[in-house]
Amino acid sequence: xxxxxxxxxxxxxxxxxxxxxxxxxxxxxxxxxxxxxxxxxxxxxxxxxxxxxxxxxxxxxxxxxxxxxxxxxxxxxxxxxxxxxxxxxxxxxxxxxxxxxxxxxxxxxxxxxxxxxxxxxxxxxxxxxxxxxxxxxxxxxxxxxxxxxxxxxxxxxxxxxxxxxxxxxxxxxxxxxxxxxxxxxxxxxxxxxxxxxxxxxxxxxxxxxxxxxxxxxxxxxxxxxxxxxxxxxxxxxxxxxxxxxxxxxxxxxxxxxxxxxxxxxx
Numbered sequence: 001x002x003x004x005x006x007x008x009x010x011x012x013x014x015x016x017x018x019x020x021x022x023x024x025x026x027x028x029x030x031x032x033x034x035x036x037x038x039x040x041x042x043x044x045x046x047x048x049x050x051x052x053x054x055x056x057x058x059x060x061x062x063x064x065x066x067x068x069x070x071x072x073x074x075x076x077x078x079x080x081x082x083x084x085x086x087x088x089x090x091x092x093x094x095x096x097x098x099x100x101x102x103x104x105x106x107x108x109x110x111x112x113x114x115x116x117x118x119x120x121x122x123x124x125x126x127x128x129x130x131x132x133x134x135x136x137x138x139x140x141x142x143x144x145x146x147x148x149x150x151x152x153x154x155x156x157x158x159x160x161x162x163x164x165x166x167x168x169x170x171x172x173x174x175x176x177x178x179x180x181x182x183x184x185x186x187x188x189x190x191x192x193x194x195x196x197x198x199x200x201x202x203x204x205x206x207x208x209x210x211x212x213x214x215x216x217x218x219x220x221x222x223x224x225x226x227x228x229x230x231x232x233x234x235x236x237x238x239x240x241x242x243x244x245x246x247x248x249x250x251x252x253x254x255x256x257x258x259x260x261x262x263x264x265x266x
Contacts, residue, residue, distance in 0.1 A: 004034055004140045006162070006170055014160045023174035024054050026159060030141060030172050031055070031062055037140040038172070040064040041132075044079050045205060046183045047145025047175050049192045054174070055143075056087050065135045068093045069127035070101065073208040075197050082193045094131040101126060113210060117228055120210075127207075133166070141170040147178050150204075151221050180220060 006014075018026050030038055040055055042048035042064055055062050066080065080091055104112070104126050113120035136142055142163070148155050163171040175183065180203075187194055197205055201213030204221045214223045 004037060005168070006160075008162055011158075011160045011162055011170065015158045018159055023050075023178075024057065026172070026174045027051075027054055027143070028058055030143070031058055031060060034141050035060075036063070037138070038062065038143065039135070039139055040143040041135070042066050042145070043206075044076055044083065044195060045145060046180075046187060046194060046198070047147065047178075049083075049194050050175065050183055050186050051143065051145055052083055052087060053186075053190055053192055064089070064091070066091055066093060067128050067131050067135070068095050069207050070096055071127070071207040071209055073197060073205065073211070075195050076205065079193060079195050086193065094135045096127045096131060100130075111209065113225070114227060120225060120228070136166050136169065139169060141172055142166075143172045143174065145175055146173045147175050147180075147183075149179055149220075151219070 018029070040051055040062055042052060043066060052064065055064070068077075083089070084091055104122065108115070108119055108122070113123045146154055146157050148157055157173055157176050159173055159176050161171045161173065163169050186192075195202070195205055202211060202223060203214050204224055205211050206224055210225055212223045212226050214220070
């Protein structure tokens with residue numbers, strides 16, 4: 001396969017080129033350019049539902065992967081199955097290495113993440129970050145549902161980025177400029193499935209033990225690791241956070257899709 005690596009200048013040019021293009025047009029270009037060396041990463045959040053629907057409209061299959069941390073809410077697994085049935089796909093799930101989880105729990109306890117930010121980041125490292133590295137092995141690019149308005153730490157993301165945390169492969173963020181309202185409008189317009197926890201006040205969903213509903217006026221990610229004060233609400237998937245934390249591991253998963261705002265229905 002010809003070299004598909006891009007320079008910073010290439011990425012800057014692409015961001016200019018796709019400033020006014022739709023996410024579907026962007027995805028179509030990326031999938032045609034990278035072929036089987038690109039994959040969609042989905043955590044089955046609202047953005048993931050939009051992207052799954054968009055890639056199902058492309059003329060060629062694309063690999064989609066997800067990480068199962070071992071502590072996801074059952075509603076997330078239920079949604080994953082619904083998506084498999086709707087799109088005729090099979091999700092290939094990347095999970096943590098059992099030996100690494102046993103070692104971490106033996107050393108720090110089952111709910112270590114409540115103790116301090118460093119141990120919470122270690123848990124995310126074991127359950128998410130390291131499995132992601134396995135999922136990205138051999139890829140030249142990956143697609144995410146990152147949006148600028150999700151968090152202050154994401155305000156400057158671009159549609160195309162060089163992912164320095166993962167061997168300088170390209171990260172594609174088709175929904176970078178979308179608002180939360182646009183995401184839910186798209187879901188309602190196309191009657192897409194979504195996690196039923198959203199009907200109970202959850203705006204951002206991760207592990208069951210680390211997620212709660214948000215209160216009126218709170219940030220969209222306020223329900224993630226809510227016991228932490230003044231911490232960066234990130235798990236490390238979009239930048240390593242657990243350097244120097246020892247020899248322990250984390251997890252996500254993959255799917256083949258073949259061609260074949262407001263809250264929900266408000």
